[in-house]
Amino acid sequence: MGISTMHKAEDLRRSSDIMKKVYLVRHAKTIMNYTNRWQGRSDSDILPGAIEKLLSSIKSIENEGINKIYSSCIGRAIKSAAAAANVLGLNSIFLDCRFNERDLGLLEGKTVDEIRTKFGIEFLYITSRDIEKLPYVESWPDFVSRVFSGLESLPDGRTLLITHGGVLRAVYNTLSHSDERRVIFDNGDILVLNKTDSWDIERIIK
Incomplete structure (x- = not known):
């Protein structure tokens, strides 16, 4: 399993200084x-x-001292979290709906071709503002705000968070100050964050 370093922990922070580490x-x-x-x-x-x-993927981080596991409130994440908890020897899973995927309203269940045909939207990706023209689609700023509110509420220490591709994208794009779409977060990919005074991307594990 390859590991690509996003921000070398060259900020010279000792691991003991890190208040929160989230996978x-x-x-x-x-x-x-x-x-x-x-x-x-x-x-x-x-x-x-x-x-x-x-x-x-979980086994690649099982020796990193993770002591809590959180999940979104959506079934696919909860099932994944339950399996991960067994590997890590953790007995409890904490649910937080702030880590649910972006609400995509009328787009849900449709393929890209079906969406283009039905709604005439050309540029389709999870961060798109064009899709907000449709009813019931959660705005990107609201989604990002929701996700970071959840991150701030996580306990100090090392936490595993089973969540969704859009959530990883919201965090990555916000912290990298970009609208990057070339970095794809596949199922099982891990985005590792540290927080002392502010959140930093440590690495992506694929």
């Missing part, structure tokens, strides 16, 4: 992921074998 993990792959349908807050079953692939 954000995208849930195991689902049927809607496999069929390239926009999932949002909708849910679908996890594919056979997908949990095993997720757990290979």
Whole structure:
């Protein structure tokens, strides 16, 4: 499993100075992921074998001293978190709906081609502001604010957070000050954050 360093911990902070370290993990792959349908807050079953692939990611960080596990309130994340908890030897999972995927309203359950045909939206990606023209789609600023509110409430120490691709994207784009779309967060990928005075991206584990 490859590790790419985003910000070398060259800020010379000792690990003992870090108040929070959070491992954000995208849930195991689902049927809607496999069929390239926009999932949002909708849910679908996890594919056979997908949990095993997720757990290979979790095993790469099992010796990093993680002592709490959080999950979004959506079924695919909760199931993934339960499997991860077994690997890490943790007995409790804490749910926080602020880590739910972006609410995509009428787009949920549809493929990119179906969305383009039905709604005439050309540029389709999770950070798009064009999709906010449709009813019930959560605005990007509201989504980002919700996610960071959740991060701020996490306890000090090392926490595993099982969440969604849009959440990883919201955190990555905000902290990197970019609208980057070339970095893809696949199921099981891990975005590692540190916080002392402010949040920093430590690395991405693929």
